Amino acid sequence: MTEAATKADEPVAEAPVAEEPAEASEPAAEVTVAPRRRTTTRRTSSADATAPDLAGLFGLVEQQGTVLNELRAGLLTLGAQLDRAGTKPRVGLFVDVPNLMYGQEPDAKPINMGKLLDFMRQGRDIVRATAYSPVSDNPSEPLEQQKFVAPFVPYEYRIVTKPLKRFADGSIKGNFDVEMAIDMLTMADGLDVIAIISGDADFARAVEVVQTRGVRVEVVAFARSSSLEMRSLADRYVELGAVIEQLV
Secondary structure (H helix, E strand, O other), X not given: OOHHHHHXXXXXXXXXXXXXXXXXXXXXXXXXXXXXXXXXXXXXXHHHHHHXXXXXXXXHHHHHHHHHHHHHHHHHHHHHHHHHHOOOOEEEEEEEHHHHHHHOOOOOOOOOHHHHHHHHHOOOXXXXXXXXXXXXXXXXXXXXXXXXXXXXXXXXXXXXXXXXXXXXXXXXXXXXXXXXXXXXXXXXXXXXEEEXXXXXXXXXXXXXXXXXXXXXXXEEEOHHHEOHHHHHHOOEEEEHHHHHHHXX
């Protein structure tokens, strides 16, 4: 082969094509994206929805319970008041016989112990009337005829007796302070009024204790045998000389 043919067979290198410069692109506009506000949606469960209603219901029930308790207490108080209004006051009568008899003027008519009982009973119910009577130690003298006993025998008195004490100087004394005080304190809870037929100041402390239990105390005696202390302590003081016409 000739040299020319060989060259003709060789591939002819193509001339490089110059690349056109790329057109300058316009600068991209900046886009400002506002921050997305995050909202939180609270899901209310059925339990949350009913909780306030239940609390209100419990509060209402509690208020109603309080009102009912107050109403019940008021009814009980009213019932007790009606019961007391429908019954007579209960009175216990305690007679210190020597104080009563020695308190009266010597020349005065003796008190009728039945009328004394009726006077103290007016509008009330006497639960018990007790006469504390000293008696002689002389066996030949019948008990029911003795000075401090006989006036009470025909009437509704419980008679408590004790022998008189004789002293060296010939004087005698019958003292029932302890017996009367014990009986008053024992019966106080079942009485509305305690009437002491005595002005002896020895009963002052017993009167104070009885009054602390809500029991009224009446002191009934003659002026000459009534101590100032007993008069001042009494819820009611009756001077027997002022009502003597009703008692003889």
